[in-house]
Amino acid sequence: MNNKKYALITGATSGIGIPTALEVASKGLHTTLICRSQEKGEQLKRQIVEKTGNKDVDIILADLKSLKQVSDASQHYLNSGKPLHLLINNAGVINTTHETTEDGYEAMFAVNYLSVFLLTTKLLPLLKSTGNQQEKKSRIVNVSSEGYRMARFIDFENINAEKGFKTFPAYGHSKLALMLFNLELAEQLSNHPVNTYAVHPGAVNTNLGAGDNTVLSRFLFPMFRPFFKTPEQGAATTLHAAFEPTADGQNGFYFANCKVRKIRKQAMDNAQAKTLWSWSDNRLADFYN
Numbered sequence: 001m002n003n004k005k006y007a008l009i010t011g012a013t014s015g016i017g018i019p020t021a022l023e024v025a026s027k028g029l030h031t032t033l034i035c036r037s038q039e040k041g042e043q044l045k046r047q048i049v050e051k052t053g054n055k056d057v058d059i060i061l062a063d064l065k066s067l068k069q070v071s072d073a074s075q076h077y078l079n080s081g082k083p084l085h086l087l088i089n090n091a092g093v094i095n096t097t098h099e100t101t102e103d104g105y106e107a108m109f110a111v112n113y114l115s116v117f118l119l120t121t122k123l124l125p126l127l128k129s130t131g132n133q134q135e136k137k138s139r140i141v142n143v144s145s146e147g148y149r150m151a152r153f154i155d156f157e158n159i160n161a162e163k164g165f166k167t168f169p170a171y172g173h174s175k176l177a178l179m180l181f182n183l184e185l186a187e188q189l190s191n192h193p194v195n196t197y198a199v200h201p202g203a204v205n206t207n208l209g210a211g212d213n214t215v216l217s218r219f220l221f222p223m224f225r226p227f228f229k230t231p232e233q234g235a236a237t238t239l240h241a242a243f244e245p246t247a248d249g250q251n252g253f254y255f256a257n258c259k260v261r262k263i264r265k266q267a268m269d270n271a272q273a274k275t276l277w278s279w280s281d282n283r284l285a286d287f288y289n
């Protein structure tokens with residue numbers, strides 16, 4: 001019997017994603033990286049092979065801002081015929097300026113939430129069938145943030161922050177959407193051999209928010225970075241959710257510092273989670289066929 005396990009990771013080319021991918025590969029999993037830069041993907045692949053000795057590393061190119069590219073990336077994986085034991089939705093952005101994607105969504109909402117919804121739901125039948133063939137359940141790890149608490153609810157009238165954009169409220173809104181996704185997904189998976197989790201990595205010294213030229217990204221973020229966790233420390237909670245045996249019975253749980261973290265009420269709102277799910281399903285209907 002083939003005991004090889006397979007993982008798919010987004011956002012592994014920087015920050016928390018690098019030690020996450022290295023650890024996944026060092027455990028012997030066939031590791032597929034979804035990344036937007038061929039160069040960074042190839043560089044990481046070389047690093048993984050060199051440091052872990054695991055040569056089973058593939059790259060799928062996709063800019064997660066583009067729903068078409070997310071859909072194509074999931075199809076690419078499905079076409080490969082590989083099983084899928086572990087999906088780590090790690091990619092994320094903080095933007096200090098308002099940006100609209102080609103699909104018409106605010107960019108943080110698109111990358112931090114919509115791309116996760118589309119990628120995960122398209123891969124769900126595969127995660128289920130893989131889980132069915134194993135003693136252990138397949139796992140989905142959604143890298144969220146305590147920042148979700150900056151949003152009190154999903155504002156369907158202002159999904160794209162058109163009524164005034166502020167970095168942290170918009171980031172919080174996208175991460176609250178991700179928390180509600182995890183909540184509803186956990187319920188839908190209750191009778192299936194797949195678990196889903198959300199994690200908060202802590203405040204980690206990475207490239208998050210370093211992309212543009214504003215005061216926030218040039219001065220404020222760098223000022224605090226030296227006091228933050230290292231990327232390795234930041235990856236620990238993701239890896240806990242991905243591999244810890246005790247997490248088997250913790251479908252839908254939220255972890256921080258490798259421990260279960262209580263979820264605030266706005267991210268436990270089942271009604272809003274269901275509304276957001278159907279809203280997303282309708283919006284993305286063209287990508288399912």
Ligand SMILES: NC(=O)c1ccc[n+]([C@@H]2O[C@H](COP(=O)([O-])OP(=O)(O)OC[C@H]3O[C@@H](n4cnc5c(N)ncnc54)[C@H](OP(=O)(O)O)[C@@H]3O)[C@@H](O)[C@H]2O)c1
Nearest residue numbers: 011013014015016063064065091092145203204206207208
């Ligand atoms: N750092 C923190 O303090 C902190 C706190 C709470 C939560 N988080 C979460 O942790 C996760 C990892 O972030 P990080 O801190 O490691 O940040 P990072 O160093 O900026 O890494 C982000 C990763 O996401 C990828 N990515 C971003 N936009 C993308 C897009 N449009 N298409 C494809 N890939 C894209 C980046 O690719 P490139 O390499 O090509 O840029 C990179 O690999 C995020 O979900 C973030 O929200 C971080």
